Amino acid sequence: MDFEEKENMPQPQILSLDDDFSLIKSFIDGDESAFGELVKRHKEKVRNIIYLTLSNTNAIDDIAQEVFITVFKNLKSFRFESQFTTWLYRITINKCKDHLRKTKIRKIFLPLNDDEEYNVLSSINENTDIKQIVRNAIASLPDKLRIPIMLKDLEGFSYQEIADTMNCEIGTIKSRIFRGRETLKNILKPIEKELML
Amino acid sequence: MRRFNKDKELLSAYLDGELSSAEKSYIEEKIKSSLELQKELEDVKKLKELTNSSYDKIPESQYFETRLFANLNSKNTKKYNIKKWLPITSLTLVTLGLMLILKFNPNLINDIIDQQKSNLAGFYKENLQPLLYAADLTNEDIFNFAVYKELPLDAANKQILKLGNDSAGTEFFEIKNSGGVSKSNNLKSFVTALDLNDSEKEMMDSIISSYSDQLSGLVLVNDKNSVAINPNIWNTRKVILADILAFAKKHAGQNYIKILPKQVAEIDNNSIQKFVADSRSIKPNQYIFFTPDSVFEDNFVFDVKEFKGRVDELKEKLTALNENRNSLNEFKINFDSTYENHKKNVDKTMRYKIFINKDQIKVNLPDIAVNIPKINLPDFDSIASIIEEATRNMNVVVPPNVPVVVGKNNFNYNYNTVKPRQNKKSEVNLDSLIQRNNVENELKNLKQNKLPDNQLKNNSGAKLNDSLLMHQNEELKREMDNLRKELQKFRNEFSQPKQDESGQSKKSNQNLRNSDVKEI
Numbered sequence: 001m002d003f004e005e006k007e008n009m010p011q012p013q014i015l016s017l018d019d020d021f022s023l024i025k026s027f028i029d030g031d032e033s034a035f036g037e038l039v040k041r042h043k044e045k046v047r048n049i050i051y052l053t054l055s056n057t058n059a060i061d062d063i064a065q066e067v068f069i070t071v072f073k074n075l076k077s078f079r080f081e082s083q084f085t086t087w088l089y090r091i092t093i094n095k096c097k098d099h100l101r102k103t104k105i106r107k108i109f110l111p112l113n114d115d116e117e118y119n120v121l122s123s124i125n126e127n128t129d130i131k132q133i134v135r136n137a138i139a140s141l142p143d144k145l146r147i148p149i150m151l152k153d154l155e156g157f158s159y160q161e162i163a164d165t166m167n168c169e170i171g172t173i174k175s176r177i178f179r180g181r182e183t184l185k186n187i188l189k190p191i192e193k194e195l196m197l
Numbered sequence: 198m199r200r201f202n203k204d205k206e207l208l209s210a211y212l213d214g215e216l217s218s219a220e221k222s223y224i225e226e227k228i229k230s231s232l233e234l235q236k237e238l239e240d241v242k243k244l245k246e247l248t249n250s251s252y253d254k255i256p257e258s259q260y261f262e263t264r265l266f267a268n269l270n271s272k273n274t275k276k277y278n279i280k281k282w283l284p285i286t287s288l289t290l291v292t293l294g295l296m297l298i299l300k301f302n303p304n305l306i307n308d309i310i311d312q313q314k315s316n317l318a319g320f321y322k323e324n325l326q327p328l329l330y331a332a333d334l335t336n337e338d339i340f341n342f343a344v345y346k347e348l349p350l351d352a353a354n355k356q357i358l359k360l361g362n363d364s365a366g367t368e369f370f371e372i373k374n375s376g377g378v379s380k381s382n383n384l385k386s387f388v389t390a391l392d393l394n395d396s397e398k399e400m401m402d403s404i405i406s407s408y409s410d411q412l413s414g415l416v417l418v419n420d421k422n423s424v425a426i427n428p429n430i431w432n433t434r435k436v437i438l439a440d441i442l443a444f445a446k447k448h449a450g451q452n453y454i455k456i457l458p459k460q461v462a463e464i465d466n467n468s469i470q471k472f473v474a475d476s477r478s479i480k481p482n483q484y485i486f487f488t489p490d491s492v493f494e495d496n497f498v499f500d501v502k503e504f505k506g507r508v509d510e511l512k513e514k515l516t517a518l519n520e521n522r523n524s525l526n527e528f529k530i531n532f533d534s535t536y537e538n539h540k541k542n543v544d545k546t547m548r549y550k551i552f553i554n555k556d557q558i559k560v561n562l563p564d565i566a567v568n569i570p571k572i573n574l575p576d577f578d579s580i581a582s583i584i585e586e587a588t589r590n591m592n593v594v595v596p597p598n599v600p601v602v603v604g605k606n607n608f609n610y611n612y613n614t615v616k617p618r619q620n621k622k623s624e625v626n627l628d629s630l631i632q633r634n635n636v637e638n639e640l641k642n643l644k645q646n647k648l649p650d651n652q653l654k655n656n657s658g659a660k661l662n663d664s665l666l667m668h669q670n671e672e673l674k675r676e677m678d679n680l681r682k683e684l685q686k687f688r689n690e691f692s693q694p695k696q697d698e699s700g701q702s703k704k705s706n707q708n709l710r711n712s713d714v715k716e717i
Contacts, residue, residue, distance in 0.1 A: 036262060043261050051255045061258050068265050134251035152213055153248045159215045174215065178206040181244055195247060 020084035028076050035075065039068050042085065045155070046092050052150040053096040055139040063099055067092050082164065089165040093147065100143060130195065137187045145180035148173050205237055212241050318495050321488045325417040325425055325497070334412065336405040340384040343438040348416070358416060360431055368431055371559035372424065391449035404444055408437050410505075417497075423488035425497060485560075492560060 020041070026034035046067055050060045070091050078087065138146055147166065151157040159177075163170040188195055207224045210216050216224065228234045299305060334349075342348045350356040350372065359371045384405075388398055415427040482496045 036266070039262055039265060044257065047255060047258060047261075052252060057255060060255065061261065061264070064258070064261065065265055065268055069268060072269055131251040131253075134247050138248065138251070149248065153245050154252055159210070159213070174210050175206065177213070178209040181209055181241060182205075184248075185240060185244060195243075 021080060024075060024078055024080075024084060028078075035072060038071070038084070042088055043068070045085075046088065049089060049092050049151070049155060050096055052154050053093065053143075053147055054099065055135060059099060063092075063095050067095050070095070086161065086164045089161075090167065093165055096147075097143065133191065134188070134195075137184055140187065141180055141183055145176050145183060148176045149180045149184075152177055201233070204231075204234060208234060208237055209241055212238070212245060314493075317490070318486065318493065321419070321421050321423040321486055321490075322425070322495075322497055323421065324419045325423075326419060327413040327415075327417055334409050336402050337382070337384045339405045339408055339412065339437060340387070340441065342412070343434055343441060344383065346434060348412075350416075358426075360434060368428075369559055370426055373558070387445075391445055393448060397448045400448075401441070401444060404440055405437070408433070408440075417484070421488065423486060425484040425486050427484050487558075487560060 020038065023034040023038050023041075027038070043064060047060050047064045050063050050067075051057060054060070054063075067088070071088060078084070138149070141149070148162050151162045151165065152159070157165070159170050159173045162173045166173070204224065204227055207216065207220060208228070211221060211224050224234075228238060302308075338349055346360045348358045348360075350358050356372060356374055359373065361369055361371075363369055388401060393401060411433060412430070415430040415433060417425040482498050483494055484497045485492065485494050486497075
């Protein structure tokens with residue numbers, strides 16, 4: 001890579017061999033193994049986001065596969081204007097949302113089942129795992145409140161990263177996280193003592 | 198409260214390390230001074246920990262990359278592309294194919310529609326049988342058809358087919374419930390009015406019955422509730438009437454001229470015979486089909502001989518059971534919801550105007566729709582009322598079917614041996630007619646003299662004799678004397694029918710006495 005090429009780079013970045021951008025460039029230049037490296041580097045994070053977003057483990061790998069197939073198809077048009085991870089996580093969240101939408105549509109056509117009627121605390125008994133109760137409570141939150149909380153508390157995203165990933169304003173994320181937590185507290189209030197809140 | 202919520206929101210962001218330094222200083226000050234915020238801070242901290250600790254790490258996916266690259270390879274293959282483009286490609290191909298086919302066969306769709314139509318027509322044409330055969334037409338029925346344009350559609354005369362022309366001259370037919378009203382004895386009245394002798398009557402009967410077969414092929418029905426009417430039926434009716442009139446003119450002479458108006462009486466006998474021949478030679482295969490779905494005209498060849506052959510064959514086989522014939526006789530058109538479609542489609546079936554109510558279906562046939570062969574016959578439409586008028590006073594007596602015992606008196610009825618039958622065919626018996634009229638006249642006279650009913654009953658015999666001597670000729674007086682007892686019985690048995698008929702009889706008595714009795 002000569003000096004002139006470095007001058008023409010769209011965004012001056014501190015490049016290193018293991019940097020995402022350099023891997024993308026290598027891929028654009030025809031090195032398909034660079035894509036493999038990107039997958040290896042980010043697959044667990046992507047899988048984890050899917051797991052936290054969907055609250056179930058059944059479809060994680062299928063959706064993660066779809067995420068990386070989309071990345072593979074569109075990587076050559078990557079514009080280097082934001083971090084690769086922001087783009088990757090946005091694709092991931094969108095795939096999760098698609099999946100959730102399809103699941104909801106499918107539920108419309110399924111017969112109503114009383115067992116599936118969701119009540120976070122109704123199924124509590126002495127053997128019930130506290131973690132399961134909390135997971136159920138979080139799962140009962142609407143997507144727009146749940147996903148920012150998960151990305152913040154479990155993945156350690158900053159508000160800005162969450163805003164970029166979810167394509168909205170940082171103030172919105174701040175508000176949603178607060179509202180999500182308030183809702184969660186209200187859901188868990190009846191078992192406050194057990195949770196030692 | 199709103200301020201407190203704003204502080205709580207800041208607190209949440211504070212714990213996430215997302216506040217600016219100014220906001221951080223502000224909230225820290227607030228926390229120090231507010232127990233509620235301190236509690237809130239603890240709660241949110243615990244909630245964050247709880248959230249964090251509730252999710253376990255998911256196990257690593259062992260063959261993630263392997264699967265991914267396998268997926269990528271398979272999706273890169275041509276198969277994937279074909280699958281993606283398959284619906285659009287096939288749709289395009291089908292469209293192009295159809296365009297080509299229609300370019301070289303522009304009438305394809307019309308042909309298909311015609312084919313479907315003919316299939317449907319075939320469905321309704323199936324198993325068509327002559328209805329009039331089922332209705333077991335009598336000469337009386339054919340005569341009524343010729344004069345009054347009404348044909349019974351079933352043996353019990355519950356439904357009739359009526360033909361006609363509306364004020365605009367458009368042919369129509371209607372099928373309606375006759376409501377139990379049947380014109381009986383019209384032919385007999387007509388024949389009586391013409392004063393035909395026995396052999397002439399027989400000839401008249403044979404002329405009329407010769408049209409039975411011809412008529413039977415003109416109205417066909419089947420079990421699909423469809424009716425096929427040959428347009429030639431309008432002409433056939435005229436021809437039958439013309440034939441009857443021609444015969445009447447030839448044989449009845451003066452009586453015919455008395456009955457019928459001049460213009461009808463002047464019909465050329467030879468030309469009528471020509472019309473008859475013309476009518477028989479025309480055998481159009483076009484029928485008007487009236488079905489539950491639509492009204493349409495179509496060609497249909499009905500082989501009368503073949504049908505008769507089949508029926509004869511069936512008759513032989515089923516003589517004992519006689520069921521087949523019964524089922525034929527029981528044809529009935531339902532005026533129910535079957536034909537409701539027509540009401541909805543009235544606007545669509547512009548070529549026909551259909552009127553339906555619960556007792557009647559009327560179909561108007563504009564000229565364009567019906568190819569009725571033209572035969573130049575005079576308009577006989579007014580003749581029905583003329584014949585009716587002329588024959589109205591010809592009161593027909595229905596004598597009981599009894600053997601006449603020839604003794605010293607000619608009128609010695611033995612009523613006790615055989616019970617009278619109401620449905621027996623009518624016959625004119627002038628003698629009995631005169632007798633009855635005379636008796637009724639006496640009764641009338643007695644009533645005019647204001648005799649009480651019981652006295653009338655007790656003394657009727659004597660009084661009748663006296664009055665007969667005053668009013669009737671000698672022969673009748675003798676006969677009445679001999680008949681007194683029998684008439685008493687007759688009156689007893691037929692008291693009800695007599696009462697019904699008395700009104701009519703009174704009117705006609707004078708006419709009869711003036712004309713017929715004199716001859717006697």
